[in-house]
Amino acid sequence: MADAPFRVLPLIDDENRFFWTAGEDGRLRFLRCQSCGYYLHPPIPRCPECGSREVAPEAVSGRGEVFSVTVNHHPWDGGTEPYAIAIVAFPEQADLRMTSNVVGCPPEDVRIGMPVQVTFEARDDVWFPLFETVEAE
Amino acid sequence: MTDFERRSIISGIGQSDVGRRLGRTGLDLTIDAALAAVADAGLTLADVDGLATYPGAGLGGAGFAGPGSPEVHEALRLKLSWHSGGIEGAAQLAAVQNAVLAVGAGLARHVLVYRTVTESTEQGSGGRQGIGMGGLGMGGGGKVPKMGGQFQWNIPFRAYSAANWLALNAQRHFHEFGTTSEQMAMIAINARRNAGLNPMAVYRDPMTLDDYFASRMISTPFHLFDCDAPVDGSTAVIVSAAEHAPNVDHPVARVEAMGTALRGRPSWDQFDDLTTMAARDAGAQLWTRTDLTPDDVDVAELYDGFSFLTMTWLEALGFCAKGESGPFIEGGTRIALDGQIPVNTHGGQLSAGRLHGFGFVHEAVLQLRGEGGARQVPGKTVEVAAVANGGGPIAGAMLLTREA
Numbered sequence A: 001m002a003d004a005p006f007r008v009l010p011l012i013d014d015e016n017r018f019f020w021t022a023g024e025d026g027r028l029r030f031l032r033c034q035s036c037g038y039y040l041h042p043p044i045p046r047c048p049e050c051g052s053r054e055v056a057p058e059a060v061s062g063r064g065e066v067f068s069v070t071v072n073h074h075p076w077d078g079g080t081e082p083y084a085i086a087i088v089a090f091p092e093q094a095d096l097r098m099t100s101n102v103v104g105c106p107p108e109d110v111r112i113g114m115p116v117q118v119t120f121e122a123r124d125d126v127w128f129p130l131f132e133t134v135e136a137e
Numbered sequence B: 001m002t003d004f005e006r007r008s009i010i011s012g013i014g015q016s017d018v019g020r021r022l023g024r025t026g027l028d029l030t031i032d033a034a035l036a037a038v039a040d041a042g043l044t045l046a047d048v049d050g051l052a053t054y055p056g057a058g059l060g061g062a063g064f065a066g067p068g069s070p071e072v073h074e075a076l077r078l079k080l081s082w083h084s085g086g087i088e089g090a091a092q093l094a095a096v097q098n099a100v101l102a103v104g105a106g107l108a109r110h111v112l113v114y115r116t117v118t119e120s121t122e123q124g125s126g127g128r129q130g131i132g133m134g135g136l137g138m139g140g141g142g143k144v145p146k147m148g149g150q151f152q153w154n155i156p157f158r159a160y161s162a163a164n165w166l167a168l169n170a171q172r173h174f175h176e177f178g179t180t181s182e183q184m185a186m187i188a189i190n191a192r193r194n195a196g197l198n199p200m201a202v203y204r205d206p207m208t209l210d211d212y213f214a215s216r217m218i219s220t221p222f223h224l225f226d227c228d229a230p231v232d233g234s235t236a237v238i239v240s241a242a243e244h245a246p247n248v249d250h251p252v253a254r255v256e257a258m259g260t261a262l263r264g265r266p267s268w269d270q271f272d273d274l275t276t277m278a279a280r281d282a283g284a285q286l287w288t289r290t291d292l293t294p295d296d297v298d299v300a301e302l303y304d305g306f307s308f309l310t311m312t313w314l315e316a317l318g319f320c321a322k323g324e325s326g327p328f329i330e331g332g333t334r335i336a337l338d339g340q341i342p343v344n345t346h347g348g349q350l351s352a353g354r355l356h357g358f359g360f361v362h363e364a365v366l367q368l369r370g371e372g373g374a375r376q377v378p379g380k381t382v383e384v385a386a387v388a389n390g391g392g393p394i395a396g397a398m399l400l401t402r403e404a
Helices: B026-040 B069-076 B094-104 B119-123 B149-153 B162-177 B181-195 B209-214 B242-247 B279-287 B307-316 B325-332 B348-352 B358-369
Strands: A029-033 A055-059 A063-072 A083-089 A097-102 A115-123 A126-133 B008-015 B050-053 B082-085 B110-118 B217-219 B232-241 B252-259 B299-302 B384-389 B396-403
Touching: A063 A097, A063 B162, A063 B217, A083 B162, B008 B026, B008 B094, B008 B242, B008 B358, B026 B069, B026 B110, B026 B232, B050 B069, B050 B094, B069 B082, B069 B110, B082 B094, B094 B110, B094 B232, B094 B252, B094 B396, B110 B119, B119 B232, B162 B217, B162 B307, B181 B209, B181 B307, B181 B325, B181 B348, B232 B242, B232 B358, B242 B252, B252 B279, B252 B358, B279 B307, B279 B384, B279 B396, B299 B307, B299 B358, B307 B325, B348 B358, B358 B384, B358 B396
Parallel strands: A097 A126, B050 B082, B050 B110, B299 B384
Antiparallel strands: A029 A055, A063 A083, A063 A115, A083 A097, A115 A126, B008 B232, B008 B252, B110 B232, B252 B396, B384 B396
16 A cells, blocks of 8 residues: 555544544544433534433444445645545444545445445544445455 | 515626636625626615625635625725625525525615625636635645544545535435436536526536546546636625615516525535435425425526536426436436526536626526526526525525516
């Protein structure tokens, strides 16, 4: 794989630190309501389903599915190699999804519906949760 | 059905020079557009008692914002009963809608509403380099700041632009409904065909399907020709109390209904249905506020910051069923000037330039007045026009009718 590309770093605060440092132990985490079990992403301090303020980060399997994918060709950040931007959907909850990159394969090979597994790219004090294609279970 | 919107008319329209790299300030262009609109409405500056704009000063990337309302207020020495500027609301149309609300509430009688961009001059790269960065201001060199807020969830994954975010919506639409690039290309080709009849349009040379596919890929499935063209220009409209209509020496556009709803999550990637986006909600709401139906519409001016957005508006406003915009526009005959529902008769932002929403309002009013010149919808009097702005989690719609 080529050298890691340029990335804008997230501005870490007390609300999002758990997400951007979850890769330290290799586990993808989302905020989850401790009362009704609803995953909240992006993080917010109150469960919109049940109203509980008891929300805490919890690890998920890290497996998901490509819900949509685009191959970027425009050199926004100076990078000239095409790359895959995807929305990954997670089996833990119907509306749990995030935007990320699918890496480790030619970007044009990534298809909607492909199973993927989280992998982390470390940079400074941030672990970017990216995804690689895997065999279907 | 409601009568609230019908208390307002668009009594006048005005536009500055529109073009690439005009090298003039946003305020300078805005004054041109404002004076033209005021005169067109049969008014003087002393009659203007309201002022509204989108998005207000200082927001977004270079050349995106235009002057804020205090700058225009000061430059024109207006005496205002009501004023407003802001980026949060039902897309760029929010400024017009706010004016309609103010007039309907009696807070103002004649509201000057404007939108100004100088993105071509500010991007300054020459040629067709610029693609909107979603107003995030990544350009211009210097150290890139760390990203907080809502954009931390896409920018760090190198999804920098609305071109990327909306490409994900388009890809999902292609996946679910079998939509094709050949179909989507017809939005761009139709726009260019109409721009050829519009002397103000920035791109007027004919475009073939081969030209479309030869344009470089930006973010699949968007080619360069699916992305609107940054320009400099200002558009102004006067929203007046309906009682003013007889004082104007031309037909006016009566406001019939507005759509402002946003029922899904206000997010580019978390909205429940990627294939409809917020247009679904604003479009549906519009028809709850009028007795008219999509069959009554004579012309549709539908936002095309990206070609795909026009397709979603065709669905959201009921010109075709959900998911069927691809087959609907195939071949381009239904959306042509002489088609079932003429779309983007001035060339849209794809070919007439990215006046960012207000170009569609301007064109709708021209068509209702029968002043479209070579691009006037032929063979009938345009009685009803639909206008829509926005994409992703941002959407607003209006229905306008001709009042002679």
